[in-house]
Amino acid sequence: MTRDHNNHVPGDRSEMRTLPLPFEAIKLIEDQLRSGSSCRSTRISVLRQIDSWGVSVRKPNYEEIYNRMKKMNEKLPERNYCVFTGDLRVNNIESNLFAFGFQLPAQVRVMRIATSFCLDATHGISARSGEVMYSLVTQHNVTGKGFPVAYMVTNDQTVRSISQWLMHLHERSYFCPLNITIDCSIPKVNAITSAFPHVAIHYCEFHILCAWQTNLDNKVRLDVSFTSAQLEAYKQELKNKQKYILIELNKEVFLTRILDFKRDIPNQLHFLRYFEARWTGSKVLLKRWGRPYVDDLHRRYLTNNYIESWHNQLKTIYFGCARIRRLDCLVFVLTNDVEYFYKQEVDHIHLNNKKMGPVENELARNEFAASKIDDDILSSMIISPLNVISTSMDDSDGEDANHLAMQRPAVLAEEEEVVIVDKEDGREDAVGAQNDVDTSITDLITHTTLLHHQRLNLKHMQTISDIDVSEINDMTRCVKELLDIIDNIRNRNRNSFRNMNTQRQ
Incomplete structure (x- = not known):
């Protein structure tokens, strides 16, 4: 028995062009795009796979693959991305200017706990x-590498556009920087100052040296x-x-060198x-590039190396040294390839499947140093909460010995994403509440680790004569x-902590 095909010819090209793309073809296209393939290479690969099916289906064209990628980009807010759209109208009149920004959820979490950034x-x-x-890059707290x-x-x-973007990050992502390194750009300085009046702005030392030497070559006669030859020797x-x-750290010597140079x-x-x-x-100008005025926590950001390296990787590795002609292709690369790469970097550190991160490095050095100490003098090295050297492992100066729990190594972990659930579902509420606790404790561990790194600064405060005791x-x-x-x-929760101590032993 055969089906009656009135006014239709199965497999005819004139009819196949009106058919919708099959679900299998759409899924195949999205998988290829997510794996990092370009629109053109995706189309060729999908066409060859459809040919192997041996059935009559309509084949996708380039525009359909491009539109599928565009649709995937437009779903960023649904994936909890923080999206920014600038208002660049002039006198309430529409213009051809635009500003579009976005953040991944993982980027928001790293930004909230960082204090120093590079902008370029x-x-x-x-x-x-x-x-x-424009990119904002900081040092990742787990990998120790630059992280956009x-x-x-x-x-x-x-x-205008930079200032609106920074204000959006402050309001939506709790962006509260203490230090920002930039190139010697006055528009960036004005934008940062308008958004964050009290942020310390530092010029990249590489750009400073280039500006000095270029002007010296042009102006010195x-x-x-x-x-x-004598002129070149004089300039050198x-x-x-x-x-x-540029590299002087002592403030007095720094100012003396400037006067001598003049x-x-x-x-x-x-x-x-x-x-x-x-x-x-002025002192404001000196603070923007002088090393004596740079906070110790910002010493890693004396140059824009973090962000220059990121932009180089973006163009050479992710773009393949080819110019991206469409901005939605750029967004797709950032939200798929780049996001996946940095997530894998963090996972490798947590699984000890790669070289150690900065925290693990310091803990390993401390562990090695502790292993070289004789057991007989270990007890005399323990300092109680009241800063009294203990002669017994049980001495607590009348206080609970629980303070010693703060001295154990704090291992940073990637924060778990909080699941947004329906209020009527009690079980999901419990999961969401537990995730909130996990996230808050992770933030606390991070900040206590940062406090641990401040011990040298606290020690140095003993040498400052005019410090305020009330502070x-x-x-x-x-x-x-x-x-x-x-x-x-x-x-x-004594029972829980008692079990934890038993497991450690």
């Missing part, structure tokens, strides 16, 4: 030369009695002095005016309150 833009991200991508925490694509490189001597200024070039008025107006004219007392009170809260929780 990269060009050549599309077929239009005016479009650039936010992106913005725009064709407006003025203060000697009279005709000197040869070209000045460049060496500039390098010593005295050495009294006749180079052109360069001297530039140097004073742009770099040494020290405030810090002591806050730490004591934290320890008291931990003690209360331990005392309310």
Whole structure:
């Protein structure tokens, strides 16, 4: 028995072109795109696989694959991405300017606990030369490598778009930086200052040195009695002095080197005016590039190496040294390939399947140093909460010995994503509440680890003569309150902590 095909010819090309794409073909396209294939290579691969099916189905064209990728990008808010759209209208009149930014949930979590960042833009991200991508990069707390925490694509490189983006990150993602490193860009300075008036802005030392040497070559001159070789030697001597200024850590020596450098070039008025107006004219200018004014926690960000390396990897590895002609292709690469790579980096650290991260490195060094100490003197090295050297393992100065629990190594873990659930489902509420507790405790562990790294700064405070004692007392009170809260929780859950201690033994 055969089916009656009135007015239809099975397999006819004129009819197949009107058929919708089969579900299997759509899923195949999405899988290929997520694996990192371009639209063109995806189309070729899918067409060959459809041919192997041996059935009459409509084959996808390039536009359908491109539209599928565009649709996947438009679902970013549904995937808990933090999306930014700038308002760049001029006098309430629409313009051709745009600003679009987004953050992955994992990026938001890393941004909230970081205090230092690098900010820069990269060009050549599309077929239009005016479009650039701004990135915020920080050091990942687990891998110790540079980690991009936010992106913005725009064709407006003025203060307005950058300032709106930074304010959006502050309001939506709790972006509260203490230090930001940039190149020597005045628009970036104005944008950061308008969004965060109290943030310390530091110029990248590589860009500083390039600016100094370029202007020195163009502005320093000697009279005709000197040869070209003598002029080059004179310029090289000045460049060496500039390098010593740039790397000086002591504030007094730093200021002395600047004065000596100015005295050495009294006749180079052109360069001297530039140097004073742009770099040494005020304390505000000095703080933007002088090492003595850089916070110790920001020492890793003296240059823009983190963000320069990220932009280089983006173009050479993820783009394959080819210019991306469509911005949605850029978004797709960032939300699929880049996100997957950094997630795998963190997983390797947690599974000890790669070289150790910064925290594990320090713990391993401390463990090795402790293994070299004789057992006979270990008990005398334990310091009680009241800063009294103990002679017994049980000495607690009348306080609960639970404070010693704070001295165990704190292992940073990637925060679990909180599941948004229906209020009527009690079980899901419990899961969500537990995830909230896990996330909060992870944040607390991170901050106590950062406090542990501040011990050298606290030790150095003993040498400062004009320090305010009330500030020290405030810090002591806050730490004591934290320890008291931990003690209360331990005392309310003695059985749980007793089991934990038994398992450790």
